[in-house]
Amino acid sequence: MSLTDLMSHAGLAIYAEVAMVLFFIAFLGIVWWVFRPANRKRWKVDASMPLDDEHTQTPRQRED
Amino acid sequence: MDEFSYDDDIVRKFLVATFVWGLIGMLVGVLIALQLANPAFNLGLSFTSFGRLRPLHTNAVIFAFAGNAFFCGCYYSSQRLLKARMFSDTLSKIHFWGWQLIIVSAAITLPLGFTQAKEYAELEWPIDIAIAVVWVLFAINFIGTMVKRRERHLYVAIWFFVASIITVAILHIFNNLAIPAGPLKSYSIYAGVQDAFMQWWYGHNAVAFVLTTPFLGLMYYFLPKAAEAPVFSYRLSILHFWSLVFLYIWAGPHHLHYTALPEWASTVGMLFSVMLWMPSWGGMINGLLTLRGGWHKVVDDPILKFFVVGITAYGMATFEGPMLSIKSVNALAHYTDWIIAHVHIGTLGWNGFITFGMIYWLLPRLFQGQLYSKKLAELHFWIATFGILLYVVAIYSAGITQGLMWRAFDETGRLSYPDFVETVARLMPMYWMRVAGGLLYFIGMLLFGWNILMTWRNRPAVYEVPVIRAPALAKRYVEPPQAPVPGGVLARFRSMRFHRDWERMPLVFSVLVLVAVVVASLFEIIPTFLIRSNVPTIASVKPYTPLELYGRDIYIREGCFNCHSQMIRPLRYETERYGEYSKPGESVYDHPFLWGSRRIGPDLAREGGKYPNLWHVRHFANPREITAKSIMPSYAHFATNVIEWSVIQKRVEVMAMLGVPYGDAVTRAEAMARTQATEIAGDIAKSGGPTGLQDKEIVAIVAYVQRLGRDIKGTSTVSAAPVAAASVLPVATGGLK
Numbered sequence: 001m002s003l004t005d006l007m008s009h010a011g012l013a014i015y016a017e018v019a020m021v022l023f024f025i026a027f028l029g030i031v032w033w034v035f036r037p038a039n040r041k042r043w044k045v046d047a048s049m050p051l052d053d054e055h056t057q058t059p060r061q062r063e064d
Numbered sequence: 065m066d067e068f069s070y071d072d073d074i075v076r077k078f079l080v081a082t083f084v085w086g087l088i089g090m091l092v093g094v095l096i097a098l099q100l101a102n103p104a105f106n107l108g109l110s111f112t113s114f115g116r117l118r119p120l121h122t123n124a125v126i127f128a129f130a131g132n133a134f135f136c137g138c139y140y141s142s143q144r145l146l147k148a149r150m151f152s153d154t155l156s157k158i159h160f161w162g163w164q165l166i167i168v169s170a171a172i173t174l175p176l177g178f179t180q181a182k183e184y185a186e187l188e189w190p191i192d193i194a195i196a197v198v199w200v201l202f203a204i205n206f207i208g209t210m211v212k213r214r215e216r217h218l219y220v221a222i223w224f225f226v227a228s229i230i231t232v233a234i235l236h237i238f239n240n241l242a243i244p245a246g247p248l249k250s251y252s253i254y255a256g257v258q259d260a261f262m263q264w265w266y267g268h269n270a271v272a273f274v275l276t277t278p279f280l281g282l283m284y285y286f287l288p289k290a291a292e293a294p295v296f297s298y299r300l301s302i303l304h305f306w307s308l309v310f311l312y313i314w315a316g317p318h319h320l321h322y323t324a325l326p327e328w329a330s331t332v333g334m335l336f337s338v339m340l341w342m343p344s345w346g347g348m349i350n351g352l353l354t355l356r357g358g359w360h361k362v363v364d365d366p367i368l369k370f371f372v373v374g375i376t377a378y379g380m381a382t383f384e385g386p387m388l389s390i391k392s393v394n395a396l397a398h399y400t401d402w403i404i405a406h407v408h409i410g411t412l413g414w415n416g417f418i419t420f421g422m423i424y425w426l427l428p429r430l431f432q433g434q435l436y437s438k439k440l441a442e443l444h445f446w447i448a449t450f451g452i453l454l455y456v457v458a459i460y461s462a463g464i465t466q467g468l469m470w471r472a473f474d475e476t477g478r479l480s481y482p483d484f485v486e487t488v489a490r491l492m493p494m495y496w497m498r499v500a501g502g503l504l505y506f507i508g509m510l511l512f513g514w515n516i517l518m519t520w521r522n523r524p525a526v527y528e529v530p531v532i533r534a535p536a537l538a539k540r541y542v543e544p545p546q547a548p549v550p551g552g553v554l555a556r557f558r559s560m561r562f563h564r565d566w567e568r569m570p571l572v573f574s575v576l577v578l579v580a581v582v583v584a585s586l587f588e589i590i591p592t593f594l595i596r597s598n599v600p601t602i603a604s605v606k607p608y609t610p611l612e613l614y615g616r617d618i619y620i621r622e623g624c625f626n627c628h629s630q631m632i633r634p635l636r637y638e639t640e641r642y643g644e645y646s647k648p649g650e651s652v653y654d655h656p657f658l659w660g661s662r663r664i665g666p667d668l669a670r671e672g673g674k675y676p677n678l679w680h681v682r683h684f685a686n687p688r689e690i691t692a693k694s695i696m697p698s699y700a701h702f703a704t705n706v707i708e709w710s711v712i713q714k715r716v717e718v719m720a721m722l723g724v725p726y727g728d729a730v731t732r733a734e735a736m737a738r739t740q741a742t743e744i745a746g747d748i749a750k751s752g753g754p755t756g757l758q759d760k761e762i763v764a765i766v767a768y769v770q771r772l773g774r775d776i777k778g779t780s781t782v783s784a785a786p787v788a789a790a791s792v793l794p795v796a797t798g799g800l801k
Contacts, residue, residue, distance in 0.1 A: 015587055015590075018587075019583065019584065019587035020332075023310050023580075023584065026310070026580075027306065027307065027310060030302070030303070030306045031303065034299045034302050034303055035299065042217070043298040043299055043302075044298070045217075046217050046219060046220070046298055047288075047294040047295055047298035048294050049145055049215065049217070049219040050141070050144075050145065050219060050221070050284070050285045050288045050289055050294075051288060051289070051292070051293075051294060053070075053144040053532075054530075054532055055534070056147050056214050056215050056216075056534045056535065057215065057217075058215055058216040058217040059214065059215070059216060059534070059535045
């Protein structure tokens with residue numbers, strides 16, 4: 001039995017819908033993350049990044 | 065503290081390239097617009113005919129103009145957003161010169177007729193390999209810069225750039241998979257329905273990830289710069305980003321409504337396209353509201369004017385796109401100029417104006433002086449805006465007019481305009497109006513060029529290179545101490561600490577984008593390829609004879625697919641005009657598929673046997689001798705160009721390698737071709753046509769055209785049957801003069 005036969009019997013057309021649901025759930029997760037009040041300050045800082053070409057807005061901190 | 069400087073030299077290079085290629089691409093655009101208004105502008109030369117220049121126009125404006133504009137803005141903004149010089153100046157230079165070389169080779173090969181016949185992916189395999197290599201080097205350079213960045217967070221513009229870079233690489237590589245059949249000739253590994261599906265998966269996402277997401281990245285950087293205010297809602301920009309990445313990749317099949325594509329794929333494409341409306345408008349509103357409280361600045365700042373109209377054009381195009389993807393709207397619009405108008409709102413308005421606004425903003429900064437003339441920029445804005453309006457108003461009316469004429473029935477139930485050329489002749493005033501609109505836009509480009517040149521001339525002798533100081537990269541980032549999260553596993557998960565870890569890792573972020581794009585593609589692509597019921601086989605459909613295959617390659621070389629579709633939709637006004645609708649099983653040997661996307665001339669899916677061979681000989685020599693109002697270029701050179709017999713064998717072999725059942729024809733392809741050519745030439749001579757055509761290209765292209773759509777009528781075999789059948793068909797010779 002070839003791969004094509006196997007796939008033909010698997011009824012894969014439905015998987016497009018399944019993927020749509022999965023992606024929608026992932027998207028809801030992103031929405032939740034974006035609107036978390038805890039992240040509010042972070043977005044404010046990030047939004048100002050293009051306005052200053054000379055100073056880092058969110059520097060990486062040294063270990064020491 | 066690290067000390068470093070930004071590489072603006074590469075930005076200047078890309079800026080100049082953007083202008084130069086934009087000028088050339090748009091000039092070719094004006095020329096092909098003239099060709100549609102009057103076929104004399106095809107200049108009677110094979111390499112200046114519409115079919116060969118149209119791909120040159122699209123490739124030049126998309127990949128050369130918009131492509132270089134993206135690179136220009138990307139190199140400028142990314143270095144500043146990441147607080148780092150590009151990873152490698154050498155890679156930047158290779159990227160620049162490699163890309164320009166690719167464009168030059170496109171500008172040479174396309175007019176010479178070397179094409180894969182897939183829209184926006186016309187370039188032949190050696191150039192495709194070069195594109196892949198240059199693109200991967202660019203990706204390495206970009207991701208390398210992300211790795212050595214000094215800014216912890218990635219600004220949303222960088223997300224858009226990463227998504228574009230990754231997705232374009234995937235799209236380009238998978239759509240262009242082909243087997244070479246010569247130094248500049250190849251056959252797509254996909255055929256028929258699958259090839260159509262891959263092509264529009266690519267084609268639509270080329271629009272998405274070359275013309276949309278990179279420019280959104282530019283908008284999110286340069287608009288706050290020009291408006292001197294942060295973007296209206298950063299949250300909205302993130303949602304905008306992820307929605308586009310999730311949704312765009314599915315939308316391609318809306319280019320194939322009512323074709324032989326399986327209905328489920330077409331419906332999925334439509335659904336996702338309609339959903340795209342929301343995030344697109346979110347982005348547009350976000351852009352426009354960034355100017356809140358600053359509208360007075362728009363009055364006297366041409367840069368902001370360009371941005372406002374550009375973003376509005378994005379809004380118009382992304383409202384129209386979802387609407388056109390609805391099947392019933394698409395039935396009217398497909399194959400007409402409506403699509404052309406839609407595209408030009410997007411490209412002239414969105415891509416063009418964002419580019420102009422960005423470059424006007426960059427000029428004084430890159431050439432370190434004053435902009436030569438704000439008034440000239442202001443004039444450029446108004447001329448170009450008026451040009452766009454003139455262009456799209458004309459072409460919208462052309463599209464809708466022609467679409468309605470095709471579907472009109474009279475009271476006796478017959479087509480109101482059975483003669484296709486009537487529906488073309490009606491468009492001529494609009495085609496001239498388009499020429500005028502395009503010319504205005506082009507004149508705007510000249511003003512733009514003058515401003516660039518004069519600003520450049522006032523540059524300082526040596527560019528000042530500011531030194532930037534930023535904290536050095538920590539090898540490993542350590543979170544500032546935080547209170548431990550109370551509670552169990554779930555509470556720790558909900559604190560989203562893991563996500564903050566991801567964001568610090570550019571490679572992980574890139575991989576997430578890759579996963580989103582690949583998974584979506586696979587869910588849509590795998591079923592199309594592997595479900596047998598999607599393409600029912602038709603026993604009577606046989607491979608093209610070697611001569612027909614050679615003729616098909618001439619059809620591809622001349623770019624006939626730019627004006628003629630080969631896909632009759634199952635709609636009454638289509639079957640009434642062209643005959644039985646096209647079945648998926650009919651194009652199983654079509655490597656590549658040639659369904660087309662625009663009908664400037666009639667559909668040819670059932671052309672075989674409609675007219676005698678001699679009709680075609682005369683029609684190719686001078687279309688207007690047969691149809692007075694035809695706008696088709698003349699192909700007189702078919703009657704003098706000699707068939708290259710030696711390549712036929714190789715081409716048939718490659719086809720056989722791709723699974724086309726040629727059987728023993730593989731071993732005697734050339735001899736078979738010669739026999740069929742002699743038969744056709746004999747028939748032409750017998751019916752009073754020119755003699756001695758048996759080794760000329762005309763017999764090959766006639767053989768191909770006469771074969772089209774005949775297999776399911778059960779009259780064709782792999783022999784020269786079309787010729788015999790054509791000569792006994794009771795075709796009225798009234799068309800012959």
